[in-house]
Amino acid sequence: MNEFELIRTFFARQPVSRADVAAGIGDDAALLRPPAGQLLAVTSDLLVSGVHFLPDVDPHSLGHKALAVNLSDLAAMGAEPAWFMLNLVLPEADTGWLERFCRGMFDLAQAHNVQLVGGDTSRGPLAIGIEAHGFVPEGAALRRSGARTGDRIYVTGTLGDAALALQHRLGKHRLSEHDFAVLSGRLDRPLPRVREGMALRGLAHSAIDISDGLLADLGHILEMSQVGARIFLDKIPLSPVCRAHVATCGWEAPLAMGDDYELCFTVPPQNVGALEKLRLGSGLRCIGEIEAEPGLRIVDKSGEPYRTALTGHDHFAKSR
Ligand code: ADP
Ligand code: MG
Numbered sequence: 026m027n028e029f030e031l032i033r034t035f036f037a038r039q040p041v042s043r044a045d046v047a048a049g050i051g052d053d054a055a056l057l058r059p060p061a062g063q064l065l066a067v068t069s070d071l072l073v074s075g076v077h078f079l080p081d082v083d084p085h086s087l088g089h090k091a092l093a094v095n096l097s098d099l100a101a102m103g104a105e106p107a108w109f110m111l112n113l114v115l116p117e118a119d120t121g122w123l124e125r126f127c128r129g130m131f132d133l134a135q136a137h138n139v140q141l142v143g144g145d146t147s148r149g150p151l152a153i154g155i156e157a158h159g160f161v162p163e164g165a166a167l168r169r170s171g172a173r174t175g176d177r178i179y180v181t182g183t184l185g186d187a188a189l190a191l192q193h194r195l196g197k198h199r200l201s202e203h204d205f206a207v208l209s210g211r212l213d214r215p216l217p218r219v220r221e222g223m224a225l226r227g228l229a230h231s232a233i234d235i236s237d238g239l240l241a242d243l244g245h246i247l248e249m250s251q252v253g254a255r256i257f258l259d260k261i262p263l264s265p266v267c268r269a270h271v272a273t274c275g276w277e278a279p280l281a282m283g284d285d286y287e288l289c290f291t292v293p294p295q296n297v298g299a300l301e302k303l304r305l306g307s308g309l310r311c312i313g314e315i316e317a318e319p320g321l322r323i324v325d326k327s328g329e330p331y332r333t334a335l336t337g338h339d340h341f342a343k344s345r
Pocket of ligand 1 (some may be wrong): 054
């Protein structure tokens with residue numbers, strides 16, 4: 026199968042076809058119609074074999090996750106996803122692998138009505154770069170820099186589950202077969218909180234998606250907004266498996282290991298009522314409050330300061 030057959034077979038055949046795509050795959054560039062009065066939100070994420078995923082990962086999960094992490098970035102801006110580009114480096118044209126990769130990717134694309142509009146394909150060590158595009162009305166985007174003193178800090182879903190599944194897969198922490206089955210979906214097929222992000226327009230002052238761990242990602246909001254915060258450990262939403270893990274092994278998984286793809290956002294007190302009426306499928310939990318004093322203060326369940334050297338994931342950190 027040559028490059029052009031491969032593109033025709035796997036990427037030109039897809040389930041989503043949008044009216045705002047004047048030309049998709051097949052020409053030298055895609056031609057797209059962004060809606061009048063909206064900003065185009067653009068993001069990209071690179072997944073490299075051996076760095077972001079294990080080389081023998083299930084291709085269905087990989088296809089899902091490569092798109093999901095990009096949709097999660099759009100969600101964190103409050104943007105509505107529309108289009109994406111796929112840059113693929115493949116060691117070989119393995120049709121069975123590509124079939125499953127596309128199934129994972131296109132099932133998620135269809136769920137969010139996002140269309141693949143182009144990309145590039147090359148031979149080399151396995152890597153996947155996706156760039157996703159979405160729309161957000163002018164003035165409605167959720168920025169990292171918008172948090173204000175007095176805002177309540179919220180997170181969606183539960184934290185730490187993906188990290189525990191990864192630790193199990195790496196042989197660093199053992200989960201029971203049942204618990205691993207429950208948590209591995211959180212690692213392999215994260216659900217981007219797109220609906221939640223869009224619903225937060227006009228309610229949240231700031232938002233970020235949790236890819237590197239709560240402390241690191243909330244830290245970005247604090248830094249960009251030039252504020253501090255107080256959070257309460259006993260308010261952090263945990264699954265039953267993660268709660269049991271924390272009781273014996275401490276807080277690293279939910280606070281500092283990342284890969285959750287939940288949203289962390291801040292809401293002024295006057296919008297809390299409207300927020301809590303939203304009934305978002307993911308669930309919402311208030312974990313603390315923005316304060317004027319810089320820095321992050323963590324309070325444990327007995328009301329004492331919780332001190333930690335934990336930080337988030339950093340690809341270029343020296344001691345990995
Ligand atoms: P060019 O050489 O002009 O860059 P290509 O031969 O690389 O064009 O690509 C031909 C068409 O196929 C283009 O529309 C491109 O966007 C699309 N394409 C190539 N690779 C992919 C891919 N992995 N996913 C989606 N579209 C792709
Ligand atoms: Mg090309």
